Amino acid sequence: MRIRLVHKQALLLVSSVLITVVAMGSLTAWNLRDGFSEYLAGRDIERLEQFADLVAMTAEKYGGVEKMEASGTNLHDLLHEFAKIHGASPIRALKDVLPGKELNAALGFKPPPRPIDSIDAFKDRIAVYHADGHPILGTPALSQSAQTIDRPVTLGNSVVAFVRMAKLKPVPNEVEYRFLAMQYKSTLAVSFLLLVTALMLALWISKQWVKPLIEIQGASELIAKGKLQTRLKTNRTDEIGDAMANINAMASSLEILEKTKRQWLADISHELRTPLTILRGEIDGLIEGVIDYSPTSMNSLREEVLKLNSLVNDLHLLALSDLQVLPCYFEELNLKKLISQIVDRFQRQAATKDIHLNVQFIEIEELQVRWDSRRIDQLVGNLIDNSLRHTDSPGKVFVTVQLKNPFAVSIDINDTAPGASENDLKHLFDPLFRADTSRSKWTGGSGLGLSICQQITNSHHGLLKASHSELGGISMHLELPIDGDATT
């Protein structure tokens, strides 16, 4: 059988309450018994001392102990006198500590029986001795021991006699026993009441705790089954509320991811369809004889195949970086030489478009960097290629290379109009994004270049940002650590 969380939690709460109640109950019972016996023993000694005083007063009245003895005064007379002055039994003691009702309850509503430590019993436990040790009154057999207590009887400044009392036995007498039993019963009843309340409370609290967990379980099950629109409603501010909010956030991320994936597949198939349609049309034209077999027609076919090839290569590279396995081969490179070579490669293309392409190195001469030369060539090449392709002629493209700090290099590429709108700037790095579709189709791009740039930058632990350029076009800011291989 599966034990549910609600039961486990309730059990835990109830058992902790049970342990507390049992511990407190036992402690109370133990304290009660011990404390009560101690109290009675104290009263007993007090009574003994009062009795010793009474003996002293009586002896004084007769003019000495011997005269009191000779007068025939017996223990019974003294105790009778004592009872008149001081009361008789522990019931008196109970009266001191309990109000009438509770006393009756303690006695079980019956007339109190004569307890064994009443005056009568006191009589059997007490004896008066002369100062030299010979018995005067009471049970002479009370020899001095750990079970007896002596109190002196003084006349003037001298001890003339002493009173000896046998201690009360620790076994509770009937009244005490009933009083204790009653206390135990009420302790037990309170404990039981506490336990029942704890059980009910535990079940209620457990339900409060477990309910949201059951909701979380249900929602995560639905999300796992693909129902990504599932959301949990909560206004809790505790950790459970956090967990619920996290599940909601996870579900929305998965939903967005799912949508992006579908969009991505649709976009890719669309991208592949365009060159394939052109290829098919040209091949059909060749077969049907509409197009002549000529170096020009063959070149056109080759260009379409090359476009397809580069598109597939770009997609592959992006897929690799998505899987975090974009291979990089880091090596020591001369920064100035590397960037100069890349820029030089584009000078002819820039001249054809009447664009002035210029590179400037600020305080950089012989800086060695640790990058993957092929990937950096592709990254900076893509950025310059973009500037050349998406800039109106005549125009300008300025490349500035400088040290950002002792550990990083910045490369800024600024160009003249056209620029991009705020919204376009946000999406520039999205795969397959093109700012102005008709224009970009004309410039021949697939919209993967900047995504690739971003991935290469990431693989070198750098950053790439686009903003408006002071020249009127776009400003690309690239920052790369001198050691692109360093993992920190």
Ligand SMILES: Nc1ncnc2c1ncn2[C@@H]1O[C@H](COP(=O)(O)OP(=O)(O)OP(=O)(O)O)[C@@H](O)[C@H]1O
């Ligand atoms: N320097 C720039 N000036 C103006 N627009 C730009 C610039 N760089 C990028 N863009 C805009 O951003 C879009 C995305 O650029 P990206 O490099 O990703 O793709 P692409 O150049 O169109 O194609 P390719 O995959 O061949 O690079 C471009 O289509 C263009 O509209």
Ligand SMILES: [Mg+2]
């Ligand atoms: Mg591009």
